[in-house]
Amino acid sequence: xxxxxxxxxxxxxxxxxxxxxxxxxxxxxxxxxxxxxxxxxxxxxxxxxxxxxxxxxxxxxxxxxxxxxxxxxxxxxxxxxxxxxxxxxxxxxxxxxxxxxxxxxxxxxxxxxxxxxxxxxxxxxxxxxxxxxxxxxxxxxxxxxxxxxxxxxxxxxxxxxxxxxxxxxxxxxxxxxxxxxxxxxxxxxxxxxxxxxxxxxxxxxxxxxxxxxxxx
Amino acid sequence: xxxxxxxxxxxxxxxxxxxxxxxxxxxxxxxxxxxxxxxxxxxxxxxxxxxxxxxxxxxxxxxxxxxxxxxxxxxxxxxxxxxxxxxxxxxxxxxxxxxxxxxxxxxxxxxxxxxxxxxxxxxxxxxxxxxxxxxxxxxxxxxxxxxxxxxxxxxxxxxxxxxxxxxxxxxxxxxxxxxxxxxxxxxxxxxxxxxxxxxxxxxxxxxxxxxxxxxx
Numbered sequence: 001x002x003x004x005x006x007x008x009x010x011x012x013x014x015x016x017x018x019x020x021x022x023x024x025x026x027x028x029x030x031x032x033x034x035x036x037x038x039x040x041x042x043x044x045x046x047x048x049x050x051x052x053x054x055x056x057x058x059x060x061x062x063x064x065x066x067x068x069x070x071x072x073x074x075x076x077x078x079x080x081x082x083x084x085x086x087x088x089x090x091x092x093x094x095x096x097x098x099x100x101x102x103x104x105x106x107x108x109x110x111x112x113x114x115x116x117x118x119x120x121x122x123x124x125x126x127x128x129x130x131x132x133x134x135x136x137x138x139x140x141x142x143x144x145x146x147x148x149x150x151x152x153x154x155x156x157x158x159x160x161x162x163x164x165x166x167x168x169x170x171x172x173x174x175x176x177x178x179x180x181x182x183x184x185x186x187x188x189x190x191x192x193x194x195x196x197x198x199x200x201x202x203x204x205x206x207x208x209x210x211x212x213x214x215x216x
Numbered sequence: 217x218x219x220x221x222x223x224x225x226x227x228x229x230x231x232x233x234x235x236x237x238x239x240x241x242x243x244x245x246x247x248x249x250x251x252x253x254x255x256x257x258x259x260x261x262x263x264x265x266x267x268x269x270x271x272x273x274x275x276x277x278x279x280x281x282x283x284x285x286x287x288x289x290x291x292x293x294x295x296x297x298x299x300x301x302x303x304x305x306x307x308x309x310x311x312x313x314x315x316x317x318x319x320x321x322x323x324x325x326x327x328x329x330x331x332x333x334x335x336x337x338x339x340x341x342x343x344x345x346x347x348x349x350x351x352x353x354x355x356x357x358x359x360x361x362x363x364x365x366x367x368x369x370x371x372x373x374x375x376x377x378x379x380x381x382x383x384x385x386x387x388x389x390x391x392x393x394x395x396x397x398x399x400x401x402x403x404x405x406x407x408x409x410x411x412x413x414x415x416x417x418x419x420x421x422x423x424x425x426x427x428x429x430x431x432x
Contacts, residue, residue: 005221005327005329005354006329006330006331006337006339006354006356007329007330007331007332008331040399042421042423042425043399043425044384044386044396044397044399044425044426044427045384045385045386045387045396047419047425047426048386048387048396049386049387051387052387052388080421081421083419083420083421084419084420084421084423084426087419087420088417088419088426111221113221113222113223114222114223115222115223115224115348116223116381121222123222132331134356135354135355135356135359136352136353136354137352137353137354138221138222138351138352138353138354139351139369140222140350140351140373141384142372142373142376142381142383142384142385142398143351143369143372143373143376143384143385144372144384144385144386144387144388144389145387146365146368146369146387146388147387147388148388149362149365152362153355153359153362156358156359156360157356157358157359160358160359165332165358167358168260168261168357168358168359168360169261169358169359169360170260170261170264170265170360171261171264171265171267171268171360171361171362171363172268172360172362172363172364173360180260180261180264181260182358183256183259183260201304203263203299203300203303203304204299204300204303205258205296205297205299205300207258207300209258209259209260209263210260210263210300210304211260212260
């Protein structure tokens, strides 16, 4: 039984990290955050993942998105381990904070438990500026995440947010590809919102709901 | 507050679908299943997603994996909508069953709720033959999923399962790339399990946990 899921507010816990201690809502304030857990320091998949996060850091930075890691080791362990991470992934700098949760008090509250390991899973929540979970990946310890998919999903959320959720992104969408207009938007409103125009697909139902437009 | 998460058993609900009615555990038995919800019939992102699922069907089939869709419309609506799906995505055939949940009784039990829409989210659970959730994507209605990532994650789970979770897959892993040996496996055991050998990365900590091997 998890603590939180899509749409829930992340609890405002006070956390100890490799950089400084803070309350989660202070960290989340005014930006989007990628909050991710990993099973343990000095373990192989985690080392590749945190290295990748460090290497992709500029991608998150130029989108104004913060990173925040977490595992059930203490701060000193995290700091020692960072040397391994940076050595294994050349070009990676771990500048983002990593939360220490040595007593496993935080992971049950954040839906970040691997049932087989009884430790942290590879959970990754994208948290909005309102401190609510917008999207989650819940992977077990055996499966390293895909940073390109994290970025793609983030780009979709940012694009939808920029357009007040009046658009959505189709399957396998990538930035610069067309988006669809949300069903809640009437054709009249769509003409005002999207002066560049939109194309309505001709489908057997003739319901006119598949409206594609270019917002890039 | 979600119904279920990683490691939980999917409840053995009796469901009505576009093909026939069954109990979930009977459907899950003896194989892996991709169980996914979509916000609504005759809506744009869902049409692209279910079309993609149909187009990728052979990929799931040759892995011995079943597909099972769900939304809060009735069976007749699903059947009418399938004509649109197949028209929009040429080459796609929707042969997998889609659950009808017109009274929204199932989605709260399966952690498939979009908090903004108060209807189904784009949740996708990969369910093991033991009827437990192995991995989940929880996306909101604005963000279409990525079928390549679903397949990649599935390949990782199947590979780990084949090797009794003695291996795991690194960040951004793809089939045919090296895997890592799990920390629970000693070097002595690893030499027996992986006669092809493995390479241990030389990292500053000298802890010897980063062991890569080729199992493809």
